[in-house]
Amino acid sequence: MSRPLCLLFDCDGTLVDSEPLLAAEMATSLAAIGLPFTAEDYIGEFRGARFRNIVAELQKRHGRIDATSLKETEAGMRARLADRLVHELTRLPGVLEALVALSDYPCAVVSNGPESKIRTCLTATGLSDYFGNHLFSAYTANCWKPDPGLYLHAAHSMGFKARQCLVIDDSIVGVRSALAAGIPVVHLNRFPDVETTPQGAITISNMHQLPTVVSRLSHQEALAL
Structure with a gap:
């Protein structure tokens, strides 16, 4: 080396x-559109993965979600996360x-x-x-x-x-x-x-x-x- x-x-x-904040916002947002997900799931299985890859895997397990709904959900999640990062990170x-x-x-x-x-x-x-x-x-x-x-x-x-x-x-x-x-x-x-x-x-x-x-x-x- x-x-x-x-x-x-x-x-x-x-x-x-930042990961506890990201995991919490992700869990709230995904559960709201019918993709069961907890903050512990992120830390235990998906840490570091791309958000869309996580969503794709969850849809395989729990069924597909409308693309427009997913786009709106991601935008809202990122906006809330950005605010928390400024104030809590x-x-x-x-x-x-x-x-x-x-x-x-x-x-x-x-x-x-x-x-x-x-x-x-x-x-x-x-x-x-x-x-x-x-x-x-x-x-x-x-x-x-x-x-x-x-x-x-x-x-x-x-x-x-x-x-x-x-x-x-x-x-x-x-x-x-x-x-x-x-x-x-x-x-x-x-x-x-x-x-x-x-x-x-x-x-x-x-x-x-x-x-x-x-x-x-x-x-x-x-x-x-």
Whole structure:
């Protein structure tokens, strides 16, 4: 594993604690149109997945929903979520300290969410300055994790080869995306009782540990030279 030159961060569940808010709004919205879904379902089965993929799977299980109703439901859900993110969102523990310690590295955010949501999350939690305009949304790239294309697009746009980057992602979907792209990846495993880190990824349990991992990777390559 080569020394990382660029850090690619997932957003939801990695930098910010948005997933409980997203899960709650998703559960309320989907149940209202006849798709049984709870916040626990999101955390346990669908964490990190694209909303439309979640809806497609639920329709397989519970029956199809009118497309217009789905579109209106998604728009309402995202509007309510955006308001909650502005007023309720917090950083995950250790994130600010890690970004300060790693400020010499080019950093980007790579998310399955819309760019507007990424910007809202970073602004609400005071993290915007650490990433600038280096924000890569699946909705802009038209490529969603676990497809490796989103992380490859971000790496190349940042001016680096895949192996020169390091992905930090909390979801299995994101970790698999990075592994398929050939990018070294750190799995922020905050749910070790229910999630197993895929083979080939590095595991940490909190963001306080990230600077040590990056330092160790750099030191290992120096020793190999």
